[in-house]
Amino acid sequence: MPPNPLPSCRLAIIGAGPAGLMAAEQLAAAGHAVEVFDAMPSVGRKFLMAGKGGMNITHSEPLPDFIARYGARADWLAPLLQDFGPEALRAWIHGLGVDTFIGSSGRVFPTEMKAAPLLRAWLHRLREAGVVFHVRHRWLGWTDSGDLRFSTPEGEVRRNPAATLLALGGASWPQLGSDAAWLPWLAARGVVIEPLQPANCGFDVGWSEYFRARFVGEPLKNVVARCSGPDGRLWQRAGECLISATGIEGGLIYALSAPLREHLRVEGRARLALDLLPDFSAERVATEVAHPRGARSLSSHLQSRLGLKGVKLGLLYECLGKAAMQDPVQLAAAIKALPLELVAPRPIAEAISTAGGIRIEECDANLMLARLPGVFVAGEMLDWEAPTGGYLLTACFATGRTAGQGTLRWLAGC
Numbered sequence: 001m002p003p004n005p006l007p008s009c010r011l012a013i014i015g016a017g018p019a020g021l022m023a024a025e026q027l028a029a030a031g032h033a034v035e036v037f038d039a040m041p042s043v044g045r046k047f048l049m050a051g052k053g054g055m056n057i058t059h060s061e062p063l064p065d066f067i068a069r070y071g072a073r074a075d076w077l078a079p080l081l082q083d084f085g086p087e088a089l090r091a092w093i094h095g096l097g098v099d100t101f102i103g104s105s106g107r108v109f110p111t112e113m114k115a116a117p118l119l120r121a122w123l124h125r126l127r128e129a130g131v132v133f134h135v136r137h138r139w140l141g142w143t144d145s146g147d148l149r150f151s152t153p154e155g156e157v158r159r160n161p162a163a164t165l166l167a168l169g170g171a172s173w174p175q176l177g178s179d180a181a182w183l184p185w186l187a188a189r190g191v192v193i194e195p196l197q198p199a200n201c202g203f204d205v206g207w208s209e210y211f212r213a214r215f216v217g218e219p220l221k222n223v224v225a226r227c228s229g230p231d232g233r234l235w236q237r238a239g240e241c242l243i244s245a246t247g248i249e250g251g252l253i254y255a256l257s258a259p260l261r262e263h264l265r266v267e268g269r270a271r272l273a274l275d276l277l278p279d280f281s282a283e284r285v286a287t288e289v290a291h292p293r294g295a296r297s298l299s300s301h302l303q304s305r306l307g308l309k310g311v312k313l314g315l316l317y318e319c320l321g322k323a324a325m326q327d328p329v330q331l332a333a334a335i336k337a338l339p340l341e342l343v344a345p346r347p348i349a350e351a352i353s354t355a356g357g358i359r360i361e362e363c364d365a366n367l368m369l370a371r372l373p374g375v376f377v378a379g380e381m382l383d384w385e386a387p388t389g390g391y392l393l394t395a396c397f398a399t400g401r402t403a404g405q406g407t408l409r410w411l412a413g414c
Contacts, residue, residue: 010032010033010034010162011027011035011161011162011163011164011165011407012035012159012164013027013036013037013164013165013167014037014038014148014164014165014166015038015167015168015177016040016043016135017043017044017046017047017379017396018393018396018400019167019378019379019396019397020036021036021043021400022378022396022400022404023376023403023404024036024126024404025122025125025126025129025131026400026401026404026405026408028129030408032411034130034131035132035159036131036134037137037139037150038133038137039136039177040135040177041136043119043133044119045176046169046173048115048116048119049176052115054109055109055110055113055114055118056108056388056389056390056393057089057090057100057118057393057394058089058090058107059086059106059389059391059394060086060102060106060107063082066081066086066391067085069387069389069391070384070386073360073383073384077395080395080401081394081395081398084397085398086108086390086394089394090108096118096122098110098111098112098118099111107389107390136152137152137157138150138151139182141184141185142185142189146160148160148161148164162374162411163374163375163376163411164374164375164376165375165377165378166182167379167381167400168180169379169380169381170196170348170353170354170356170380170381171196172198172199172348172351172352172354174349182381183196186369189371189372190371191358191362191371191372193356193357193358194355194357194358194359195356196355196356196357197356198257198261198345198346198348198350199261199352199354199385200254200387200388200392201254201261201345201346201350201351201352202248202250202253202254202345202350203247203248203249203257203270203342203344203345203346204342204343204345204346205246205248205340205343206247206341206343207243207245207246207318208318211314212245214314215243215310215311215314215315216243216245218242218243218310219240219241219243219250219311220241220242220243220248220250220274220311220315221240222238223240223274223278223312224237224238224274224275225238225239225241225272225273225274226274226275227256227270227272227273228259228263229259229262229263230259230267233259237256238252238278239251239252239255240252246346247343248340249346253272254352254388255387256272257345258355258385261345261355264342264344271339271341272339273339274338274340275335275338276308276336277306277307277308280306280336282332282333285335286329286332288306289305289306289332289335290328290332291305298325298326299313302316308335315340316335316338319338319340352388353385353386353392356383357380357381357384358381358382359383360383360384363377363382366402366403366405366406366409366410367402367403367406368406374410376403376406376407376410378399378402378403379399379400
């Protein structure tokens with residue numbers, strides 16, 4: 001049965017996350033007819049999931065510090081973020097009738113701490129501007145003649161728009177729509193793509209059954225983590241993390257996931273050093289550990305002198321073993337730099353975001369693919385990464401805005 005004949009749309013956006021919706025807003029505001037296609041039954045699913053525990057929309061730190069969070073892609077993203085960065089994003093949110101506030105950590109949240117009210121207001125404004133949404137439309141690539149193909153519950157449909165904007169995300173949380181199915185279709189047309197890798201992810205450690213049975217799910221609070229990348233650069237972050245069934249995860253680990261992942265990729269191994277008592281000097285720890293403990297057990301001694309107990313004490317026994325635990329010098333050193341051997345990053349489907357994607361060099365300043373005139377890309381499809389804390393979302397908004405405006409400039413020149 002041939003595909004259902006449907007009229008062409010002027011502009012097609014594939015992917016209804018923050019990047020795609022922001023692009024749609026730019027195009028609709030300029031008076032263009034815009035259709036947005038998404039494979040899921042409703043739009044913005046990953047956006048809503050990201051806000052489930054509190055919608056961290058951006059960060060309030062000074063813009064130069066903010067831009068530096070994007071590592072190797074900071075210079076490339078700088079002009080996009082200078083055009084539409086944290087302050088502009090907050091003003092845009094306020095324009096939707098949603099207030100924001102700055103938390104104690106500098107992170108910015110909607111007052112209600114939820115993504116749903118923001119998304120509802122945004123979708124209402126987009127529909128008022130004439131944007132048409134098509135859900136349960138899974139993109140299948142192009143026909144030989146260049147038409148877009150979509151699988152729908154009613155059968156295959158096709159579109160032949162004047163321009164196409166892709167905002168399909170990476171490969172994390174595929175159950176919410178980001179399944180990287182687009183990779184072979186772009187690669188077949190010569191687009192160079194860096195392999196997708198997990199970012200903002202946990203890591204496997206290989207706990208003993210004894211440790212796992214007692215401490216899975218336990219938070220590890222007030223620690224400092226240090227590691228090095230394959231280039232020898234030292235990284236350090238303070239915060240907390242969580243013991244998982246397979247290893248270690250949480251905000252502190254996510255912040256270091258890029259250098260840890262790269263060290264594993266290059267060297268086949270990575271070590272994380274945990275300072276379990278960052279408020280104590282190394283000298284004080286050494287003194288307290290060496291203090292005579294009399295008839296007390298070592299565990300009671302460490303709890304009494306240093307407040308070490310629970311999961312922190314369990315980690316010492318897990319990583320050092322009994323012999324090293326009895327050596328005051330080794331024990332004191334481990335309390336300030338506990339060596340944790342990481343085996344592998346968790347699978348990409350479990351990661352918060354992805355690294356890799358379409359090489360930046362494949363795009364022009366408008367985020368149009370040089371090999372595919374009239375095809376623009378935005379969001380996590382591109383090869384950049386960022387830590388959690390509002391940086392991911394801000395860059396998705398910024399790239400969507402840039403791609404949308406770039407599409408307008410390209411159309412004006414056609």
